[in-house]
Amino acid sequence: MFDIKWIRANAEAFDVAVSRRKGVSVRSSDLLAIDDRRREIIGRLNEAQEQRNALSKQIGQAKAQKDEARAAELMSEVARLKDFIPQGEADERAVEAELHAALSTIPNLVLDDVPVGTDESGNVEYFGRNGSAEIAAKLRAPKPSFVFAPKEHYEVGVAAELMDFETAAKLSGSRFVVLKGQVARLERALGQFMLDLHTTEHGYLEVQPPLLVKDAALFGTNQLPKFEEDLFFTPHGDSRLALIPTAEVPLTNMVREAIMSEEELPLRMTALTPCFRSEAGSAGRDTRGMLRQHQFNKVEMVSITTPETSLDEHERMLDCAEAVLRKLGLHYRVMNLCTGDIGFGARRTYDLEVWLPGQDTYREISSVSVCGDFQARRMEARYRPAGEKQAPRYVHTLNGSGTAVGRCLIAVLENYQQEDGSVAVPDVLQPYMGGLTSIGGK
RNA sequence: GGAGAGAUGGCAGAGUGGUCGAAUGCACCGCACUCGAAAUGCGGCAUGGGGGCAACUCCAUCGGGGGUUCGAAUCCCUCUCUCUCCGCCA
Numbered sequence: 001m002f003d004i005k006w007i008r009a010n011a012e013a014f015d016v017a018v019s020r021r022k023g024v025s026v027r028s029s030d031l032l033a034i035d036d037r038r039r040e041i042i043g044r045l046n047e048a049q050e051q052r053n054a055l056s057k058q059i060g061q062a063k064a065q066k067d068e069a070r071a072a073e074l075m076s077e078v079a080r081l082k083d084f085i086p087q088g089e090a091d092e093r094a095v096e097a098e099l100h101a102a103l104s105t106i107p108n109l110v111l112d113d114v115p116v117g118t119d120e121s122g123n124v125e126y127f128g129r130n131g132s133a134e135i136a137a138k139l140r141a142p143k144p145s146f147v148f149a150p151k152e153h154y155e156v157g158v159a160a161e162l163m164d165f166e167t168a169a170k171l172s173g174s175r176f177v178v179l180k181g182q183v184a185r186l187e188r189a190l191g192q193f194m195l196d197l198h199t200t201e202h203g204y205l206e207v208q209p210p211l212l213v214k215d216a217a218l219f220g221t222n223q224l225p226k227f228e229e230d231l232f233f234t235p236h237g238d239s240r241l242a243l244i245p246t247a248e249v250p251l252t253n254m255v256r257e258a259i260m261s262e263e264e265l266p267l268r269m270t271a272l273t274p275c276f277r278s279e280a281g282s283a284g285r286d287t288r289g290m291l292r293q294h295q296f297n298k299v300e301m302v303s304i305t306t307p308e309t310s311l312d313e314h315e316r317m318l319d320c321a322e323a324v325l326r327k328l329g330l331h332y333r334v335m336n337l338c339t340g341d342i343g344f345g346a347r348r349t350y351d352l353e354v355w356l357p358g359q360d361t362y363r364e365i366s367s368v369s370v371c372g373d374f375q376a377r378r379m380e381a382r383y384r385p386a387g388e389k390q391a392p393r394y395v396h397t398l399n400g401s402g403t404a405v406g407r408c409l410i411a412v413l414e415n416y417q418q419e420d421g422s423v424a425v426p427d428v429l430q431p432y433m434g435g436l437t438s439i440g441g442k
Numbered sequence: 443g444g445a446g447a448g449a450u451g452g453c454a455g456a457g458u459g460g461u462c463g464a465a466u467g468c469a470c471c472g473c474a475c476u477c478g479a480a481a482u483g484c485g486g487c488a489u490g491g492g493g494g495c496a497a498c499u500c501c502a503u504c505g506g507g508g509g510u511u512c513g514a515a516u517c518c519c520u521c522u523c524u525c526u527c528c529g530c531c532a
Contacts, residue, residue: 042492046501053501056513060460075512082512238521259452259489384452392489 001377002103004035017109020116022340026106034102038095045088052081104219105226107344108374114348117338126336126350129315140322141329143355148419152358153410154289157421158440159183163290174287175279175294182439186412186425187297189432191405194299194324195272198402202320204270204301209250211273212241217253220379221399222345229280232294243276247300248399255304255395256379262386265395266313267304270402272297289410291363296406303398306383307373310396314370318350321366321402327428330411331355333362347372352403358414365407368400 007014011028018024055078062071115124127136153159162183168176179187198204212234218224223231223245232243244250251269260267275298286292301320305313318334325332337349346369353362373394376382382392416424422441425433433439 039492042501046492049501052512056511057461059512063460071512078512261452 001374002106007031020339021107022118024107031102034099038099041091041095045092048081048084048088052078052085108347108371110339110342111348115336115338118340120341122338122340123335126334140326141331143331144357144415146357150357150414150417152289153413156413156417156423158423159413177290177293185433187405187409189429190408191272191297191299192432193429194402197324198270198301198320204268207251207269207271209247209271211244213244213249214241217249218242220253220256221249221375230278232276232278245277246275246298247271247273248302251300251302252375252397252399253379255381258381259392260383262383265304265306265383270299270301272299290406291410293406298404299402301400301402305396307396310370310398313398317398317400318368321352321368321400324403325354328426330415343369345371345374354411356411356414366401366403371397
């Protein structure tokens with residue numbers, strides 16, 4: 001969310017930057033007009049309140065001196081403010097709400113190095129700050145080659161047997177899956193492996209957050225007010241709770257309305273949770289297999305940083321996500337999302353796209369975003385700079401998947417599939433699989 | 443689910459209709475004293491917003507919202523959360 005004072009001071013820059021975003025038509029002049037009205041209302045209200053306060057104080061003094069006549073006189077004087085002040089307060093509330101609503105629906109400004117584009121075809125491959133295609137090729141697993149035609153994940157022998165969409169449909173409808181046996185265990189192994197990696201090697205604090213959250217939390221991480229239709233809600237008393245669409249929501253909102261000390265930053269948290277998405281806008285897309293589900297597990301990373309360190313943290317978090325795929329020996333690429341594809345709250349987003357030989361394409365498996373102070377403003381999340389007394393400043397927030405477990409399972413099944421329908425277990429997962437080197441097959 | 447108690451500044455904790463944005467203590471910062479430190483003394487120390495070049499000034503905020511009143515931390519209503527007891531329960 002934007003600071004109206006910043007927009008006032010940088011009106012032109014705001015208009016230019018916001019116009020880079022697809023489908024955003026808001027202009028600074030519209031917002032500043034609301035703010036002008038707001039200031040005028042506040043000015044008049046403050047004046048009236050000042051008069052009332054001064055007179056009330058005099059009434060108190062008169063009463064203390066038992067001068068009832070004087071007190072009565074003052075009371076009649078203040079009476080003429082009786083109508084104006086409540087009205088002014090109501091006007092102020094209304095115009096504040098109007099401004100807040102207008103600001104709530106404006107997406108974040110993107111950084112200068114975000115490519116301009118209208119859709120995902122405008123995304124640009126990214127090799128790191130000092131990276132190159134050559135260096136990346138050395139670090140990452142190569143595309144696997146097959147002597148047979150690789151199958152899609154749900155066709156791979158062991159998965160065809162243990163990935164049960166029919167039963168899931170019976171229970172819950174489409175876009176659900178029942179995993180069984182060694183495939184279920186492999187999914188569990190992946191989640192454990194990722195969580196262990198981030199907590200032991202990357203310095204993230206393991207968190208088990210609530211999976212049901214309030215509207216206020218959803219507002220903080222931008223799901224509300226614009227993306228309500230993507231969520232599942234459950235009634236709760238007179239209100240409702242949402243099933244989290246990502247652990248970004250509870251993890252980031254842990255610092256909501258908090259003032260941290262600078263020493264606590266960066267705060268790095270990770271969680272393995274189920275995620276629930278209605279997929280309202282994707283009817284007909286990816287209907288086969290478990291690529292796009294209403295429910296899936298994901299390991300999420302969230303960092304809370306100072307403004308000075310958030311861009312470095314973005315690169316660091318990207319590397320933490322990449323480490324998962326490197327250790328699993330999965331081939332992937334990194335894309336810098338263009339202005340037409342980037343999410344609402346992000347200043348820049350790197351997507352990790354893993355290679356799926358069965359689909360013969362790259363598919364998103366992780367998304368790593370730096371949001372600047374955009375979410376912090378919505379959450380009122382601040383920190384007090386170290387040293388001399390200083391006013392609190394908004395923190396910066398980052399989030400990234402590390403990675404989507406369900407999609408990672410797909411990637412392992414497709415990349416490690418054998419001609420006989422079995423699947424080799426990647427080295428790093430074998431300790432989590434009781435030492436098994438392969439599942440399925442004869 | 444039933445009954446009761448509570449929510450005040452970074453923390454602890456006063457304050458039940460007026461001069462209270464809020465005593466006091468702790469913590470923190472500056473100064474003095476000291477070779478230095480401790481102790482002691484003096485001073486400072488909330489957040490948001492409006493106006494002003496600035497010094498400064500005004501408004502709001504004592505869990506959230508609404509109300510009574512000339513005036514609310516204080517009275518009323520309501521919501522949220524916390525604690526205690528009873529019941530139920532993975």
